[in-house]
Amino acid sequence: MARPSNPGGRWNRVYVCSCFGITEQQVKKHAEDGACTPRQVASACKAGTDCGSCVRRIQALLRRGEYPRRELAEQGQPALAALDEAA
Numbered sequence: 001m002a003r004p005s006n007p008g009g010r011w012n013r014v015y016v017c018s019c020f021g022i023t024e025q026q027v028k029k030h031a032e033d034g035a036c037t038p039r040q041v042a043s044a045c046k047a048g049t050d051c052g053s054c055v056r057r058i059q060a061l062l063r064r065g066e067y068p069r070r071e072l073a074e075q076g077q078p079a080l081a082a083l084d085e086a087a
């Protein structure tokens with residue numbers, strides 16, 4: 001059986017924050033850019049700043065990614081250079 005096409009990966013979108021339409025991919029991108037806490041993700045895209053029901057999910061995504069910049073933040077070193085540049 002042939003699989004239907006998936007133009008632009010539209011069917012792979014998993015929404016994390018329905019209040020602001022933020023997907024798992026967007027949260028992961030913010031994490032790669034240096035966000036290592038839900039608050040930092042919220043600063044980048046507002047996810048978690050309305051009803052708050054997505055904050056635990058965002059936290060889990062951040063933990064799952066094991067982003068190396070988290071270690072920088074824990075050592076007190078700048079980890080948000082990419083976000084600061086984008087602001």
Ligand code: FES
Pocket residue numbers: 016017018019020047048049050051052053054055
């Ligand atoms: S679902 Fe994210 S703030 Fe409501």
